[in-house]
Amino acid sequence: xxxxxxxxxxxxxxxxxxxxxxxxxRNYTFMEVCGGHTTAxxxxxxxALLPENIKLISGPGCPVCVTENSFIDKAIAYSKMNGxxxxxxxxxxRVPGSGSSLEKEKAQGGDIRIVFSGLEALDIAKxxxxxxxxxxxxxxxxxxxxxxxxxxxxxxxxxRNFYLLSAHKVMPPAMEVIxxxxxxxxxxxxxxxxxxxxxxxxxxxxxxxxxxGCVITGFEPVDMLQAIFMLVNQVNSSSPETEIQYTRAVTKxxxxxxxxxxxxxxxxRDDHWRGFGTIASSGLRLRKEYEQFDVEKVIxxxxxxxxxxxxxxxxxxxxxxxxPLDCSLFTRTCVPENPVGxxxxxxxxxxxxxxxxxxxx
Amino acid sequence: xxEHATHFINTGLMNEYxxxxxxxxxxxxxxxxxxxxxxxxxLAEPLTDSxxxxxAGIMLAFTxxxxxxxxxxxxxxxIGKLAVCGTVNDLAVSGAMPRYISSSFIIEEGxxxxxxxxxxxxMSLEAKKAGVKIVTGDTKVVEKGKCDKIFIxxxxxxxxxxxxxxxxTGKNVKPGDKLIINGPVGNHAIAVLGARKKLTFNSxxxxxxxxxxxxxxxxxxxxxxxxxxxDLTRGGLAIVLNELTHLIxxxxxxxxxxxxxxxxxxxxxxxxxxxxxxxxNEGKVLFVAGDDEYKKVLSVLHSHPLGKYSEVIGEVxxxxxxxxxxxxAIGGRRILDMPSGMQLPRIC
Numbered sequence: 001x002x003x004x005x006x007x008x009x010x011x012x013x014x015x016x017x018x019x020x021x022x023x024x025x026r027n028y029t030f031m032e033v034c035g036g037h038t039t040a041x042x043x044x045x046x047x048a049l050l051p052e053n054i055k056l057i058s059g060p061g062c063p064v065c066v067t068e069n070s071f072i073d074k075a076i077a078y079s080k081m082n083g084x085x086x087x088x089x090x091x092x093x094r095v096p097g098s099g100s101s102l103e104k105e106k107a108q109g110g111d112i113r114i115v116f117s118g119l120e121a122l123d124i125a126k127x128x129x130x131x132x133x134x135x136x137x138x139x140x141x142x143x144x145x146x147x148x149x150x151x152x153x154x155x156x157x158x159x160r161n162f163y164l165l166s167a168h169k170v171m172p173p174a175m176e177v178i179x180x181x182x183x184x185x186x187x188x189x190x191x192x193x194x195x196x197x198x199x200x201x202x203x204x205x206x207x208x209x210x211x212x213g214c215v216i217t218g219f220e221p222v223d224m225l226q227a228i229f230m231l232v233n234q235v236n237s238s239s240p241e242t243e244i245q246y247t248r249a250v251t252k253x254x255x256x257x258x259x260x261x262x263x264x265x266x267x268x269r270d271d272h273w274r275g276f277g278t279i280a281s282s283g284l285r286l287r288k289e290y291e292q293f294d295v296e297k298v299i300x301x302x303x304x305x306x307x308x309x310x311x312x313x314x315x316x317x318x319x320x321x322x323x324p325l326d327c328s329l330f331t332r333t334c335v336p337e338n339p340v341g342x343x344x345x346x347x348x349x350x351x352x353x354x355x356x357x358x359x360x361x
Numbered sequence: 362x363x364e365h366a367t368h369f370i371n372t373g374l375m376n377e378y379x380x381x382x383x384x385x386x387x388x389x390x391x392x393x394x395x396x397x398x399x400x401x402x403x404l405a406e407p408l409t410d411s412x413x414x415x416x417a418g419i420m421l422a423f424t425x426x427x428x429x430x431x432x433x434x435x436x437x438x439x440i441g442k443l444a445v446c447g448t449v450n451d452l453a454v455s456g457a458m459p460r461y462i463s464s465s466f467i468i469e470e471g472x473x474x475x476x477x478x479x480x481x482x483x484m485s486l487e488a489k490k491a492g493v494k495i496v497t498g499d500t501k502v503v504e505k506g507k508c509d510k511i512f513i514x515x516x517x518x519x520x521x522x523x524x525x526x527x528x529x530t531g532k533n534v535k536p537g538d539k540l541i542i543n544g545p546v547g548n549h550a551i552a553v554l555g556a557r558k559k560l561t562f563n564s565x566x567x568x569x570x571x572x573x574x575x576x577x578x579x580x581x582x583x584x585x586x587x588x589x590x591x592d593l594t595r596g597g598l599a600i601v602l603n604e605l606t607h608l609i610x611x612x613x614x615x616x617x618x619x620x621x622x623x624x625x626x627x628x629x630x631x632x633x634x635x636x637x638x639x640x641x642n643e644g645k646v647l648f649v650a651g652d653d654e655y656k657k658v659l660s661v662l663h664s665h666p667l668g669k670y671s672e673v674i675g676e677v678x679x680x681x682x683x684x685x686x687x688x689x690a691i692g693g694r695r696i697l698d699m700p701s702g703m704q705l706p707r708i709c
Contacts, residue, residue: 004627004628004631008690008691009691010690010691010692013691013692014692042695043636043689043695044689044690044691044693045689045691045692045693045694045695046691046693047693048693048694048695049691049692049693094382103380103381103382104378104380106380106381107378107379107380107381108378116558116633120558221691337382337388337389347634355698356696356698357695357696357698358695358696
C-alpha cells in the first residue's frame with residue numbers, strides 16, 4: 001500500500017484549509033456518516049484545524065454501535081450450547097450485552113474465536129466438522145459482500161456445520177431517518193467504502209429528494225478536507241448534489257460484482273438499530289435458498305429484551321443529536337475498559353474516539 | 362481464608378474473571394498487577410522492568426519474563442530467541458550489564474524434538490551474541506491441550522555500575538530532554554500477525570527481535586546524559602510514553618512524522634485498523650537524553666547496526682503534566698493515550 005503520505009501532506013492540507021476558510025462565510029453543520037471518518041477526524045486532529053463555523057457531527061455509521069444488545073445476547077446464548085464455536089470480528093468481542101460480553105464468556109470457557117474474514121471462519125468450520133461454527137456477520141455494504149461470498153463457498157463446498165448470525169445492515173435508510181427526524185444538517189460526508197460497493201447513486205436520493213448535499217469521501221486527511229470544501233461550495237451556491245470526492249475508489253455504479261453477490265445471498269428485512277428503533281428495509285437476512293446457513297432458522301433462540309442504562313445517550317449520539325461531551329457517564333463511569341454504551345466499545349464509536357484522542361474538543 | 366476473601370471484595374474483583382485484555386500490557390494489566398500483586402508481595406514503587414538489588418556492595422538488576430508467542434516461529438525469530446532477547450533487554454534498559462539467564466520450559470505433550478532443538482539452538486546462539494550465560498532451568502511437560510506447544514520463562518541477572526541507578530526510574534528526566542528511538546516501530550507485531558494469519562505482504566516484514574545490550578552499553582560508555590531507557594514491547598511506544606509521564610510527572614510531546622514506520626507496516630496498519638504506535642516491538646528502545654547531549658547520543662546510535670535508523674521523536678515538556686501529546690503529521694494535536702485493551706494477543 002503506497003501513496004499514504006501524499007494524502008497526509010502538510011502543505012496540501014494547509015492549502016485546502018486556506019481555501020475552506022476563505023469560502024466558509026456562514027455556519028455549516030456536516031455529518032460524517034461513517035465511523036472510519038470519525039476516527040480519521042480525531043486521529044489526525046482535523047477538527048482542531050477547522051474554522052469554528054464548520055461543525056462536524058458523528059453519524060450512525062459504526063456497525064458495532066448500531067447493533068442491538070439482543071444480537072450479543074443471542075451470540076452468547078449460542079456460545080453456551082454444546083459443540084458450538086463462535087467466530088467474530090474483534091470489535092464485537094467487548095460489546096456488552098444485557099449481562100455479559102463475548103469476551104467474558106470466552107474467559108469462562110466459551111469457544112469464541114476472533115477472525116479477520118468470513119472465509120477464515122469457514123476454514124474453522126471445515127477443520128472442526130464435529131462442531132457447529134457460527135459466524136457473526138456484522139457491517140454495512142462494505143462487509144456484506146464478503147459474507148455473501150463466504151456463504152456461496154460454504155454452499156459449493158457442501159459445508160453443513162457453518163452458520164451465519166446476521167446483523168448486516170444497509171446505510172442509506174438510516175440517513176433518511178436522520179433527515180426525517182429533522183437533525184439540522186447542511187451536508188453529508190458520505191462513507192467512501194460503502195459507496196465503493198453501492199456506487200454514489202445509492203445516495204443521490206438525498207440530494208434529489210431532500211436537497212442536502214452528499215460528498216462520497218475517502219478516509220485520508222486530504223480527502224476529508226477536499227470533501228468539506230466541496231460541501232461548503234454546494235451550500236454557498238445552494239446547489240445540493242451527490243458528488244464523488246473519492247474518485248480513486250468510487251464510481252456512480254459501484255462494484256457490480258459485489259452487488260450481485262449480495263443480491264444472490266441476501267434479502268432486505270426491517271431491522272432494529274440501536275438508537276433508531278426499527279427501520280424499514282434496512283437489514284440483510286439470508287434468502288430462502290440459503291436458509292440452511294441461517295442459524296436463527298436452524299437453531300432458534302429466544303433472548304429477553306432488556307432496558308439499557310437510562311443515563312446512556314448513545315442513541316442521541318448515533319442520530320447526531322448530541323456529542324459524547326453531553327453525556328454524564330462519559331469518562332466518569334463509561335470508559336473504554338468498562339463501556340456502558342456501544343459508542344464507547346467500538347474503535348470507531350464516537351465516544352471511544354473522543355476518549356482516545358480527547359484534546360481541544 | 363476469611364482475610365483473603367475480604368481483600369478480594371475490597372478490590373472489587375470477587376466476581377470478575379481474567380480476560381485476554383488483562384495481558385495486553387495496557388491499563389488493565391496495570392490494574393491487575395496493582396490490585397492483586399503489588400500489595401500482597403509488598404513490591405516497591407515505581408514498578409520497573411528490572412528490580413535493582415543491593416547486596417554486599419554490589420548492585421544487581423534482576424528480571425523475569427514469560428514467552429507465549431503464537432506462532433513459535435516467525436520471520437526474524439522464534440520463541441527461543443525472543444525469550445533470550447526480551448530478558449537481556451529488560452536488564453540492559455535498566456542500565457545493567459546482563460550476565461546470567463535461567464530458562465524454564467512448559468512443553469505440550471506431542472511437541473516435536475525437531476522444533477525443540479531448533480528453539481534451544483536459537484537460544485544458545487542468541488545468548489552467545491548477547492554475551493550472557495544460560496546457567497539454570499526447569500522442564501515440565503503437560504498433557505496435550507493444556508498449553509499451546511511451548512511456553513518459556515527466562516529470568517536474568519545483570520550487574521549495574523554505580524551512577525546508573527536513576528535510569529530505570531527516570532528520576533533525572535527534566536523538561537527539555539529529547540526522546541530518541543533506535544528505528545522503525547511495529548515490525549514485530551506485524552511479522553507475527555503475518556505468520557499467524559498467512560497474510561502476504563508486498564515486501565516481507567521481519568521481526569526486529571534483537572538483543573540491545575551491546576548498543577545500549579556503547580551509548581552508556583560514550584554519553585553521560587542518558588536519563589531514562591525502556592524497551593518498547595507489548596503496547597508499543599504509546600504505553601512506554603504514558604508510563605514515563607507518570608514516572609516523571611511532566612508531559613511529553615511527540616511529532617508523529619518523526620516516528621519511523623516502514624512502508625509495509627504502515628500499509629498493513631491502514632488495512633487492519635492498527636496504530637503502529639501501539640504495536641509490539643522486540644528490538645526497540647526509547648532513550649531520554651539531556652538536551653545538551655542528544656546529538657551525540659544520536660550519532661553514537663547511528664554508528665551501530667541496531668541504531669542506524671534512530672530518530673529524535675519528541676521532547677519532555679513542563680506543561681501537559683502526565684499527558685502524551687501527539688503533533689499529528691498534518692499539523693493537528695491530540696492525546697496519545699494508554700491503550701486500554703489489546704490490539705493483538707500473544708505477540709510475545
